[in-house]
Amino acid sequence: MRKEFCRYIFPAMFSFMLTGIYSIVDGIFVGNAVGDNGLAAINIVWPLAALIISLGTGIGMGTSVIVSLNRGAGNEKKAKQAEGNAFFLILVGTLVLALALGLLHSFLLRIMGAEGIIFTYCRQYIQVLLWGSIAQISATALLPLIRNHGASIFAMIAMALGCITNIALDWVFVFELSLGIRGAAFATVCGQILTLALCIGFFAKKSRRDVIHYLKPNSGLIRSILKVGASPFGLTYLPSITIIFMNLQTLKYGGTPAVSAYAILAYILSFMELLIQGISDGSQPLLSLSRGGGKIKELKTYRKWMFLLALGFGAVSGIVTVALKDQIPVLFGGSQEAAVYIADSALPIGIALLLYGFSKPAISYFYAINQTTPSSIMVYGEVALTVGLIYLLPLALGLMGVWYTMPLVQLLLSLIGLFFLKRQPIQDLPKISEQVTEA
Numbered sequence: 001m002r003k004e005f006c007r008y009i010f011p012a013m014f015s016f017m018l019t020g021i022y023s024i025v026d027g028i029f030v031g032n033a034v035g036d037n038g039l040a041a042i043n044i045v046w047p048l049a050a051l052i053i054s055l056g057t058g059i060g061m062g063t064s065v066i067v068s069l070n071r072g073a074g075n076e077k078k079a080k081q082a083e084g085n086a087f088f089l090i091l092v093g094t095l096v097l098a099l100a101l102g103l104l105h106s107f108l109l110r111i112m113g114a115e116g117i118i119f120t121y122c123r124q125y126i127q128v129l130l131w132g133s134i135a136q137i138s139a140t141a142l143l144p145l146i147r148n149h150g151a152s153i154f155a156m157i158a159m160a161l162g163c164i165t166n167i168a169l170d171w172v173f174v175f176e177l178s179l180g181i182r183g184a185a186f187a188t189v190c191g192q193i194l195t196l197a198l199c200i201g202f203f204a205k206k207s208r209r210d211v212i213h214y215l216k217p218n219s220g221l222i223r224s225i226l227k228v229g230a231s232p233f234g235l236t237y238l239p240s241i242t243i244i245f246m247n248l249q250t251l252k253y254g255g256t257p258a259v260s261a262y263a264i265l266a267y268i269l270s271f272m273e274l275l276i277q278g279i280s281d282g283s284q285p286l287l288s289l290s291r292g293g294g295k296i297k298e299l300k301t302y303r304k305w306m307f308l309l310a311l312g313f314g315a316v317s318g319i320v321t322v323a324l325k326d327q328i329p330v331l332f333g334g335s336q337e338a339a340v341y342i343a344d345s346a347l348p349i350g351i352a353l354l355l356y357g358f359s360k361p362a363i364s365y366f367y368a369i370n371q372t373t374p375s376s377i378m379v380y381g382e383v384a385l386t387v388g389l390i391y392l393l394p395l396a397l398g399l400m401g402v403w404y405t406m407p408l409v410q411l412l413l414s415l416i417g418l419f420f421l422k423r424q425p426i427q428d429l430p431k432i433s434e435q436v437t438e439a
Contacts, residue, residue: 001298005286005305011152012282015143016274018163029174030184031332034121036260038181039332041121043263044114044247047240048105048126052133054237055097056140059089061284062229064144065368066221068285072292078221083145084214085221090141098133101126112244113251124182132189135196142199148285151202158198166191231367234379235360239273242386246402249390253399257337264332264342265349269406272317272353273360279310280364287368299369306361314357318350345403355410362417374420378413385409 030038063086070079101108105126114122129136139162146155166187173183203211243266250258283306290299321328325346329339359378366375386409393401393408 001301002305005283005302008147008152008286009279009282009306009309011156012147013275013278015156015159016278016281017271018160028332029170030181031264033174034180036256036335036338037118038121039263040247040256040259041114041118041181042125042184043243043259043266044112044118045109045122045125046266047112047244048101048108049129050237050240051097051101052129052136053140054233054240055093056090056137057144057236058229058233059086059093059137059225060141060144061232061281061367062225062227063089063141064148064284065228065288065370066224067145067148068288068368069292069370072289072295074293080211081214081218082221082225084211084216085218085225086141086145087211087215088217089222089225090138094134094137097137098130101133102130105130113248121181124180125185128182128185128189132192135189135192139192139196139199142196142203144281144284146199146202147282149202149208150285152282154198154202158195158202161198162191162195164191165194227372228367228370231363231372231375231379234376235277235363238379238383239269241383242406245387245390246405249394249402250399253394253402254341257335258341258399260335261329261338261341261345264329264338265345267332268321268328269349269353272314273356275313275317276310276356276360277364279306279313280361280368283361284364284368287365288370291369303365306365307358310361311354311357314354318353321353322346322350341399344400348400348403348407351407352410355407355414359410359413359417362414362421366420371420371424374417374424377420378416381416382409382413385412 030042034041063082066082067079070076070082106123109119109122109126139158143155143159146158169187169190170184173179173186177183179186202208246262246266247259250262254261283302286302287299287306290296290302325343326339329335329342363375363378366372366378386405389408390402390405393405395401397404
């Protein structure tokens with residue numbers, strides 16, 4: 001079991017680590033080429049950009065769970081039907097999202113606080129991403145399905161090559177061609193196109209082409225995929241909603257340098273979240289297969305290993321963030337004022353990272369075993385808690401109240417997750433719904 005766990009977990013972790021690295025590299029290039037305004041612009045526009053990635057994650061992980069549950073239960077035909085329906089959802093989802101954002105992005109950016117040169121930078125970034133949305137959504141959705149085939153190494157390579165391409169093109173587009181923030185967006189899209197090409201090549205092999213026979217939409221399966229996928233979608237996207245409120249409150253209590261400081265910190269938070277997500281997503285096929293097959297002992301073991309590994313990385317990342325608080329702003333080209341804010345916020349950010357090690361894997365565990373109610377409560381409850389606390393705490397603590405909102409929210413989420421884990425022991429889990437497993 002340990003060998004199987006490592007075979008799934010570490011390629012997924014490495015893949016997400018690379019994604020985090022090229023996200024940070026984007027920030028380094030933009031920060032050094034454009035300055036605080038560029039960093040602030042990417043942070044403000046990110047909730048719109050994240051919709052593209054999150055849609056792919058929701059479809060891919062929702063499908064992956066349904067496929068694994070059916071394979072664990074011995075229902076291969078239903079598993080293939082679910083996989084085929086994922087391709088249908090990718091196409092429809094891309095068309096709807098690209099059209100909606102194409103029409104509304106300017107309006108939404110102004111609501112989120114973009115003005116003047118920052119608004120211009122935001123539009124430049126999102127318009128490029130919209131043109132490449134089909135590649136981003138498809139690549140993000142197909143990678144979990146590839147891992148579900150036991151090809152974690154291939155998924156890692158596909159993601160890694162996309163990341164390396166993005167980093168190389170960041171240098172070319174941002175500095176050599178002086179395209180600024182638009183160049184960073186072009187580099188991101190090009191990296192995703194390469195990853196998508198490799199994913200298509202994977203499914204084009206003769207042994208996997210039979211998925212094309214199951215493209216016909218199945219309403220029951222689509223409902224199941226969307227029901228499960230709502231949690232990974234929210235887990236990936238809703239932190240971006242948090243960014244909106246963080247931006248507004250940091251701007252109110254600290255001005256543009258505080259927004260720039262949070263933009264830099266958001267890269268650190270995102271990187272560590274991605275590492276922990278790699279642990280969770282890498283565990284998902286094993287958790288779902290064990291759940292579908294009724295293998296209680298295996299499910300308990302995989303769950304324990306997932307939490308221990310995630311908590312370890314959360315603790316290390318928190319300590320490193322606090323220890324390097326003076327070096328972080330230098331790396332990103334932040335101003336002296338931003339550096340002061342980063343030093344002040346390092347401790348609450350470090351505590352939040354530690355708590356990520358429990359709250360995020362708990363959410364992933366619940367949807368991996370088809371317990372969508374606890375996962376949805378935690379995912380969407382995070383937004384409600386954040387919105388309430390981010391306006392209440394600063395009334396007493398000023399900008400420090402904004403920073404301490406993050407660890408307090410994660411503490412409350414961890415307590416909620418612990419409650420659900422205690423309330424529903426593994427041996428008492430109900431049978432998998434017939435809608436999921438019936439042929």
